[in-house]
Amino acid sequence: MDIIRVLMTWTFLAFLVSPNLVQGIGVNWGNQASQNMQPSTIVQILKDNKIDQIKLFDSDHWTVKFFAGTGIEVMLGIPNNYLAELANDYDKAKEWVQENVTKHLYDDGVKIKYIAVGNEPFLKAYNGSNLKTTFPALKNVQKALNEAGIGDKIKVTTPQNADVYESGSNAPSAGNFRSDLKENMIQILKFFKENNSPFLVNIYPFLSLYQNPGFPMDFAFFDGGAKPVQDKGISYTNMFDANLDTLVWSLRKNGIQKMKIIVGEIGWPTDGHIKANVKLAKKFYDGFFKKMATKKGTPLYPGDIEYYLFSLTDENKKSIAPGDFERHWGIFRYDGQPKFPVDFTGKGNDKMPVGAKGIKYLEKKWCAYNSDLKNISLVPDNLGYACAMGDCTALNYGSSCNKLGSVQANISYAFNMYFQMQNQDVEACSFQGLAKIVKTNASTSECLFPIALESAGTRLWMQTGISILAGLLVSLALF
Numbered sequence: 001m002d003i004i005r006v007l008m009t010w011t012f013l014a015f016l017v018s019p020n021l022v023q024g025i026g027v028n029w030g031n032q033a034s035q036n037m038q039p040s041t042i043v044q045i046l047k048d049n050k051i052d053q054i055k056l057f058d059s060d061h062w063t064v065k066f067f068a069g070t071g072i073e074v075m076l077g078i079p080n081n082y083l084a085e086l087a088n089d090y091d092k093a094k095e096w097v098q099e100n101v102t103k104h105l106y107d108d109g110v111k112i113k114y115i116a117v118g119n120e121p122f123l124k125a126y127n128g129s130n131l132k133t134t135f136p137a138l139k140n141v142q143k144a145l146n147e148a149g150i151g152d153k154i155k156v157t158t159p160q161n162a163d164v165y166e167s168g169s170n171a172p173s174a175g176n177f178r179s180d181l182k183e184n185m186i187q188i189l190k191f192f193k194e195n196n197s198p199f200l201v202n203i204y205p206f207l208s209l210y211q212n213p214g215f216p217m218d219f220a221f222f223d224g225g226a227k228p229v230q231d232k233g234i235s236y237t238n239m240f241d242a243n244l245d246t247l248v249w250s251l252r253k254n255g256i257q258k259m260k261i262i263v264g265e266i267g268w269p270t271d272g273h274i275k276a277n278v279k280l281a282k283k284f285y286d287g288f289f290k291k292m293a294t295k296k297g298t299p300l301y302p303g304d305i306e307y308y309l310f311s312l313t314d315e316n317k318k319s320i321a322p323g324d325f326e327r328h329w330g331i332f333r334y335d336g337q338p339k340f341p342v343d344f345t346g347k348g349n350d351k352m353p354v355g356a357k358g359i360k361y362l363e364k365k366w367c368a369y370n371s372d373l374k375n376i377s378l379v380p381d382n383l384g385y386a387c388a389m390g391d392c393t394a395l396n397y398g399s400s401c402n403k404l405g406s407v408q409a410n411i412s413y414a415f416n417m418y419f420q421m422q423n424q425d426v427e428a429c430s431f432q433g434l435a436k437i438v439k440t441n442a443s444t445s446e447c448l449f450p451i452a453l454e455s456a457g458t459r460l461w462m463q464t465g466i467s468i469l470a471g472l473l474v475s476l477a478l479f
């Protein structure tokens with residue numbers, strides 16, 4: 001064979017094989033933090049750790065464009081508060097697709113495969129408020145994709161919380177969709193089936209443990225040790241398998257024998273609750289990756305399972321309504337530094353993931369309680385304010401900063417979190433004279449008193465600020 005033909009064969013083979021070269025490690029990235037890392041840094045973290053799929057919660061143009069040419073597959077998100085207008089107005093759906101999808105699809109542009117329309121729209125806590133809008137929104141967006149000629153490559157779906165199905169007993173075979181949304185669900189399922197869309201489900205063994213004190217701890221992990229759940233000759237040894245198979249049963253009972261299931265979110269938080277810590281998170285992920293590496297799937301859903309970890313980074317501005325752990329789901333800290341050794345490939349190479357590079361922090365200064373002051377009557381109100389507007393979730397019982405050892409240190413922690421979240425604004429370290437700015441790092445081996453990032457937002461603001469200033473100077477010079 002001559003060299004040209006060999007080369008051609010190889011190129012052809014590479015071309016054939018390359019779409020499958022994705023390892024299939026996906027991750028969610030949310031940006032509800034006081035300071036977010038630059039999207040370019042996020043791309044670097046993903047590449048360095050060979051994570052090749054990302055799921056976003058919105059479709060912010062500035063963020064999405066950073067993924068162009070990276071080979072990273074992006075799942076765009078449409079927040080729930082857009083569902084109504086997309087449902088009611090097809091033109092809005094068309095505009096959305098033009099502006100947020102088509103725009104990114106040039107040569108070597110952004111690799112978009114799925115659009116997540118809404119996020120857990122049928123969550124019990126939403127009281128059915130998205131029940132009427134989700135399906136029409138899904139249809140309109142897919143129709144717009146079809147009309148743009150990209151409907152065969154890009155599919156809509158909607159990430160559902162696992163609370164859309166339930167099983168009276170613990171047996172997966174007793175599972176079915178919640179009765180209040182079953183009709184909607186069946187419509188959506190039929191549409192997914194016709195459209196070749198996958199079903200996205202978020203599965204949280206941590207939440208089962210958190211919500212039911214009686215939940216057998218070992219069942220949340222993958223190492224065995226819990227009393228197996230027996231169901232129609234299948235022995236379930238972990239909650240993940242049992243939960244996913246409850247979905248399979250629910251689908252089957254509603255006439256869907258075969259449908260691609262993607263795990264939209266899975267992970268373990270590391271702070272804010274006694275069972276949310278680095279040790280258990282590592283145990284969970286180690287077991288999960290090892291299981292995924294076998295590509296065996298679950299008893300009723302055998303084979304490879306596509307999944308998106310939750311989450312890439314901590315988000316200190318998330319609502320803590322679900323629990324104080326909610327701000328600590330990151331495998332990486334707020335600044336992109338890894339929290340624990342883990343091997344995404346499941347081969348058990350116990351090393352730290354590659355952290356973010358070139359992170360820019362604000363100045364090395366902290367806000368601390370001014371312990372020279374003896375009048376403590378002002379403390380409760382100011383502490384309350386700092387915690388409500390900042391983030392005190394790491395002070396909880398069993399959390400990383402619970403053992404600081406003094407009330408003063410506790411107060412300093414709270415004041416500093418607020419100060420950093422306010423971009424070290426001098427006025428954010430006043431607290432009616434109770435606080436002062438210091439240069440001493442009060443962190444302990446367990447508890448980090450962080451320094452805020454110079455965030456994408458701050459930098460943008462500074463640039464705009466500077467250009468406004470430059471503009472002013474120019475106009476002054478004109479006079």
Ligand SMILES: *[C@@H]1O[C@H](CO)[C@@H](O)[C@H](O)[C@H]1NC(C)=O
Nearest residue numbers: 058059060078095096099100
């Ligand atoms: C595109 O998506 C972003 C973020 O989800 C949204 O703010 C914007 O309104 C969308 N564009 C259109 C035309 O709907």
Ligand SMILES: *[C@@H]1O[C@H](CO)[C@@H](O)[C@H](O)[C@H]1NC(C)=O
Nearest residue numbers: 123124125126127128129130
């Ligand atoms: C759902 O109902 C509960 C109880 O009536 C209420 O507290 C909550 O705010 C409602 N949530 C939404 C999203 O409407």
Ligand SMILES: *[C@@H]1O[C@H](CO)[C@@H](O)[C@H](O)[C@H]1NC(C)=O
Nearest residue numbers: 374375376377378379432433
């Ligand atoms: C402490 O501060 C409060 C509120 O400013 C004030 O009412 C109180 O008199 C002060 N107590 C002392 C001992 O200075």
Ligand SMILES: *[C@@H]1O[C@H](CO)[C@@H](O)[C@H](O)[C@H]1NC(C)=O
Nearest residue numbers: 395396397402405406407410
């Ligand atoms: C610090 O605050 C935490 C959380 O409120 C509390 O459990 C702990 O006892 C406090 N430490 C001291 C020394 O007061």
Ligand SMILES: *[C@@H]1O[C@H](CO)[C@@H](O)[C@H](O)[C@H]1NC(C)=O
Nearest residue numbers: 364441442443444445448451
């Ligand atoms: C503060 O100390 C902690 C713990 O030793 C360390 O990890 C952190 O990097 C320090 N922060 C700064 C800004 O030097």
